[in-house]
Amino acid sequence: MPQSPPSLPAGARLSLNRCNLPAVILGGLTYQAHPVALEIDGIRAFHKDLFELLAPIDDARERAERFVDYIAAHFCLDDLEAAGLSPERVKKYRRNANYLRMVRGWSFDADGREGAVLKHWVETRFGLLARYHAGALDDSDGDAYHHYLAQGAKGLYATNALEAQLDLLYTYCQYELGRQHPNRTHLTLYRGINRIGEHDLFDDLEGVSTSPFNGHPRRVLLNNLNSFTSDRERACEFGDYILETRIPLPKVFFYNSLLPGMLKGEDEWVVIGGVYEVTISCL
Known part of the structure; x- marks a missing residue:
């Protein structure tokens, strides 16, 4: 039987929030695949x-x-x-x-x-x-x-x-x-990390190779707020592993070019977390 998409673990969420979807939904893998707009109340x-x-x-x-x-x-x-x-x-x-x-x-x-x-x-x-x-x-x-x-x-x-x-x-x-981006639902973004074993993975690391993108997706629980970049080469500067994932637009909190002079980091996108399907590659 195929695995069902992992839900957001109970220990990673609150029962109440201030937006139009509960955390267990917006933080789960199904939401990554099928996002809808998120609105903070009022x-x-x-x-x-x-x-x-x-x-x-x-x-x-x-x-x-x-x-x-x-x-x-x-x-x-x-x-x-x-x-x-x-x-x-x-x-x-x-x-x-x-x-x-x-x-x-x-x-x-x-x-x-x-x-x-x-x-x-x-x-x-x-x-x-x-x-x-x-x-x-x-x-x-x-x-x-x-x-x-x-x-x-x-x-x-x-x-x-x-x-x-x-x-x-x-x-x-x-x-x-x-x-x-009126017709887009996702952005492909990258994150450089070290010590992959310290991250909350739903899959083991068997098959993660030293060659670029072996094509096998992994499921990971990210921190509730994370920095990504739209430039893969830039991500390589921040870790030995590169996470590539499709980020739903409603999970973008802010990005460097949103306002003039807002951030100095090149192509930085600050992303709300939860469970994501990612591809992991080693440098």
Whole structure:
């Protein structure tokens, strides 16, 4: 009998989230093959003025500029006193902790404070639990897990509706992907990794050869947030193994060219995790 597609393990998900599909569905392998749009509760409707503003604009760069202006005005990013933050009582880091700082911090160090904030955001919005943050998070009493919780709490403390900013960033990213790739459901992306044995594989490694792409798919449970690239040669710079997979567009959180100057990494795509079918090759 053929194997049924693996579901998202119970230990990798929450029972509740804030989007239109439960984690057990959006995190499973069936979703990778047959994705549907993911929407964070209420965000598109609450910010309908933004999307009405963007609708008649044909140039992607101009849309990006309008988005930056809108989010700055809506969250008072240039006038934090109007947002209720007191300059003399809040440290400079807290006052500058906006969506751009989070994504740039992720690009610099996915296991840093900003990375913890983003992984926590994925947990609350999509119900996918973080698997790794400067160490495996499979032990709720372990040092790595407590470090992750502490970094996430510190990163969110006394910020200006930071998670709501991230909600809008994701929603805008999905809007842009729909405008720029109206007939696509997936992107083929690559990720360079080391120590393949530390990843949650549903298959053993028999048959993984040193030759490029042996063609045998593997099923892997990825962290709840991951960096990929559209350039395979670029992925080779980050590990001895290359994962190639088809990423559903609704699982793209943001990418380097979404906004002007957003990320320095070339062709970086930040992807929401779950169970994926991948092809593994060795360098």
